Amino acid sequence: MTRKNSVTLALLFIAFSAFSQQQSAEIKLTAExxxxxxxxxxxxxxxxxxxxxxxxxxxxxxxxxxxxxxxxxxxxxxxxxxxxxxxxxxxxxxxxxxxxxxxxxxxxxxxxxxxxxxxxxxxxxxxxxxxxxxxxxxxxxxxxxxxxxxxxxxxxxxPPITEVLKRNEGSHPLLWDMNRIGEDFYRNNLENPEAKKFIAFAEKLMLAPLPTEQPQRVIDTTGKNKLEKKIIIERMYHGFGDAVGNPVRNLCIAYQLTKDKRFILDAKRRALNIATMNPDGLATGDDFTSGAVLEALGWFYDAGYDFLTPEEKQAFKNIITIRARRVYNHLPNRFELHVSDNHVWQITLRNLAIATVAVINDVPEAKEWLTYMYEVWSARFPVLGTTDGGWHEGNGYFRVNFKSIIYLSQMFGDFSGVDYFKLPWMENLPYYMLYTHPNGAASTAIGDMWENIPYIVKGEAWFADALTYKMNNPYLNWYVDGIKRDYPAYYHGTDDFLFFRLLNYKPNRKLSSTSPENLPKTRKFGDVGVVAMHEDLANANKTLSSYLFSSPFGSSGHGHASQNAFTINFKGKVIFGGTGYYSNFSDKHNLLYYRTSKAYNTILADSLNQKIGEEGYGWIPRTISGKHIQYALGDASNAYGEIKSDFWLNRFKQINIVPSKENGYGDSDVTLYRRHMLQLDGGYIVLYDELEAKNPVKWTTQFHCPYYTIEGENSANAKQQNFIVKTDLGNVTASVFANSPLKMKVHNKFFEAAVNWNKVTNDEGQIKEFKDQWHAGITSELKQKFRYLTIIQIKDGRTEVIKTISNNKGLSQLQVGDWEIKAQLDGEKPVSLQVSNKTVQSLFSYGDLPISFQGKNYVPKIKSSSVLLEMDGSTVSKQEAIDELPDVAKYDKN
Missing domain, CATH: 2.60.40.10 (Immunoglobulins)
Structure with a gap:
């Protein structure tokens, strides 16, 4: 019954042992x-x-x-x-x-x-x-x-569950420890300006009519197939549960803030109304809408318990039990095993937890429900990260988890006495937010729905602010201060995190704030496979930022097959990033383009994508943060091949699509793909790609501009291809070098057309327009071993001409501005990359080239390491990096 992984993780242990003893700089992962x-x-x-x-x-x-x-x-x-x-x-x-x-x-x-x-x-x-x-x-x-x-x-x-259950004994209201802290909550917020503003909002809320079971929006289903109609109908009712449930919650909060019975009696009127809604109907039948209704019923049953007749109490217990069982009965022996069953972790776990606590002493089976949730929370949170603060699926879908992260951390903390906001992952979370979505700048342009956050949006602003109520991090406070300054309209006092702020309100709260200007320019989030490199982290909206991705999670959930992809942002906007549009989790555009490698700045082999699923993984072996040179190494050697995930194969089957070579999938026999990425002072990005396959393939390095136009340029040398990006931000050029002839194709068409048939909207509720986007692909001849060198210039002023100093037996020596770049481009020869600048006195070296810096010769401690030498005053600062495994490969191996 304990079936082992088909490619045993025991090999990881051998590799890790070698690493820990520093016998080799490189680690090769062989796990499937x-x-x-x-x-x-x-x-x-x-x-x-x-x-x-x-x-x-x-x-x-x-x-x-x-x-x-x-x-x-x-x-x-x-x-x-x-x-x-x-x-x-x-x-x-x-x-x-x-x-x-x-x-x-x-x-x-x-x-x-x-x-x-x-x-x-x-x-x-x-x-x-x-x-x-x-x-x-x-x-x-x-x-x-x-x-x-x-x-x-x-x-x-x-503590054990016995203590948690004991903590929940007693009279209503049980939620949020109100039977213990209710009076303090009331008195503490009497003069809270935000509480007063919310009470005024609740007064108006009572004037709204009772809701009926009707769609939130009407979408024409004419000509759509059975699956599309099902999805569209769900879309029509999406948000209905929140629309009818949130007023009940808000009126309960208003009552606890004021002790004014008008609020709780109106909450009762609304709760009785939604209690009669059909749990199997279109309006409240799916997991999101039903979960929201379940949570609202729990809120009122707990807060308004003394205002219910015995018959009404029984009716509430019955409907809460029906809806809660529908969630819970599908969880044990399934949900806890899953890498991340998104809907449950995002929303319904929170819904169930709130309803469960509300009836914990009144519905016998509720104790089992709470036991299960507490045990799974204790064992698995955070599901899409470990300790680094990152979230695997990217920032677009990270937002959907924010409410559960905040409120379940509060709730389970109330029960257990454990401060979940002090978990290592939580303490690193502010840095993940700061580095991957700086205020005033675009985010990482990766994962489902990334295009909905071209700047800081409301949910991110509220979440970051909520964290300041539990964390003492001056960089987080600086981040939030900036958001409040730039987006004051976001903070209207009726958002989803209001109650959390009221629970943790301190009248004379004073937060120290520190600019991140002295933080390292580069930070690795290795557990989720993201490296962020910034020219000026404190002013990312005015300067250059770049990101490299290679995720140990593969492309599970809302993540994409984007191993060793990069994003480059300049003056707060995306220059190079992912392309395509999120219209549905797995329609044709999604499965054939948007979540595939074709949509990202990574490499195709024989025009084939990386695997979709957990099997198509990558990782970040190395990073170095310097004064003038930032460096990251991604490894996507395990990312290619046939799709093996039954889940994803089923998704293809549902829409009658075969993941064939014609559709961009199949085994390209790639055995090595390591991408070295450097961000250099002055507006330069350098990529050096090591590529190998079992047989000769055509390697295509891709460049995508979601908002700008690409124009190809003629090249006198077939081994060099150049293009420009036309922007309103400055001048952008890219040059790609190889040791054999290359061909370039520039176009503005998706592999599979993007159609907003589901009428999806942006964060402001506007239906998204799916526009064409620009792409460049540069393809090699058939080669088993191959190297690419790419130099991207992003400048306010003119870009420099790249001068070829020499080219001897595949070793190219180039000059661009004050930077000298040496790269071995012959795939049959040992890898070598060296980048130096005498003006800023910095040198990076990887491979076999001799290292001479400031008149002295240097030898790496470990062969094949990556070395950065820079002057720190009158002394030489030396950093040497070798491969370091992510936590999952260090600890979770068989």
Missing amino acids: KLHSRVREWPYPVNGITVPTNAPALLWPATNGKEMVKPMESGSEVPEDPNIGNVRYKIMLASDINFTKDLLTSSEQRWAVYPLHQALKSGKWYWKYAYALKGSNQWTWSTVYDFVVDAKYANQKVS
Whole structure:
């Protein structure tokens, strides 16, 4: 039942051991995937040293016969009817015979077991078992082991569920600890200007008519197929749950702020109205709308409990139970295993948690619901990151998770006494926001719906501000201060994070603020595979920023097949970035272009994309942040090949499309793709690509401009291709070099046309116009081993002519401005890249070229490392980088 990954992760352990002993600068990953769509191997195993004193034990689930397969909310893949027929238990001990420090669990329906007690340092052994429901015949796994380091001895541990349930005993209102803090909440906000403004808003809210079950918008379905009609109908009712549920929540808050019964009685009137809505109807039947209604009913049942008759209480309990069961019954032995079942993590987990706490002492099964959610939260949050603060799917869809991140962190913190805002991931989150979406500037241009955030939008502004109520980070405060200065209209006092601010309101709050001008120019978010490089982080809206992507998650969920892609922003706008439009999660434009490698500034092999799914992964082995040179290395060697994910193959099947070579998919036999990216002072980006395949292929390096026009230029040298980008921001040129002839194609057509058949809107509610965008592809001859060198210039003034100083046996020496660039472009010869500038006294070197700097020769400590030498006053500053694995490859291996 513990089926192992087809390409075992044990090889990662060998690679990591070599790295940790510094025997080699380079690591080659051979695993088929680093994150599986559902868990396929147990954790922790193989004697790894876990980064905690209380790890969560995780294992692949079973239906009693085989491993549970991927299935998720909103998917057409049918749910396994047997996932609810299994029970699990675990044993943990400090000896292999399970006699010392023995811990045994009770039976449970789910395949995670977070340890809510600190373990002593040393080696630990564990195993798990399953049995069918009603059976006492247990099947045990093999024994696994891990090590706890003494340095984690004083780490705070979350309490067991028994304490959490006890915390929820008592009278209503239970939500947000109101039965304990309600009076303080009321008194603390009496003079809060934001509370007064909200109360005035609530007064007007009571005048609104009761809602009826009608679409939020009307969209013509004429000529659409069955699947498109289904999606359009869901789109017509999208947001209905929030529209009818939010007023109930807001009136409950107004009552708790004022003790004015008018508010709670109007909340009751509205709650009774939505309680009668059909849970299977179009208006409140899907997971989003039903979840919003469920949350609203929980809010009123808890806050307005004393205003209900016994019959009304029973009616509310009945409808809450019906809607809650519909969510919960599809979670155990499935949801906890999933890399990220988006709809649940984004919204319905929060909806269910609020409703569950509201009825925790009145509906017997609610205790099981809360136990499950607390255990999964303790074991898995944050699902699309680990410690670096990043979010795998990009910033466009990160926003959909904001409310749950804030409110579930508050709620589970209330229950457990754990400050979830002090998790390592949370403490790094402000830096992720600051580096990947600076105020006044565009974001990273990657992932679903990135095009909806060409600047800081309301949800991002509110989320960042909310974090300041729980974090003492002066850079975050600086970030929020700037947003409030530039977008004052965003802060109208009735947004989704208002209640969080009221809960944590401090009348005399004073926040220290520090500009990020002295932070490193480059920062790596290795767990999600993003590197941000900034000319001036404090003024990103006026200067040059660039990003390199290569994600260990692959292209799961709302992520894209964009390994080793880059984005370049200048004066706050995207010059080079992803292209296409989010019209639906998996329509033709999405599956054949928008989420594919064809839409990104990365490389195709024989015109074929990288794999869609967790198997098509990349990673960021190296970064260096310097004064004048910024550097990142991405590895997409595992990103290419046939699509293997059943989930994505099913999505193709749903729209009658085959992921064939004609449609851009297939095995191109790529074995190596390492992209070195440098951002140089003066407005230069340098790319150096190492490429290999099992057989000769045509390599195409791509450039996409979502907002500007590309124009090709004639080249006297077939081994060099040039183009310009016409912008209103300055001058942009690109030159691509190789050791053999190249061909360039410039055009403004998508591989699959973009049609807004679903009438999707931007963040302001306006229907998006899908315009043509410009693309350049530069293709090699058939080559098994190949190198590209790309020099991009982005300047206010004129760009420089790139001078060829020499070209000897594939080693090209070029001069652009004050920068000298040497690159070995013959794929059959050892890789070499060296970039230097005598004026700013900086030198970068990778490969076999001798290093001479300031009249002295330097030898790297480790062969094939990346070296940066710069003058720091009168001394030489030396940085040397070798490959470093992301956390998932360090710890979660089999």
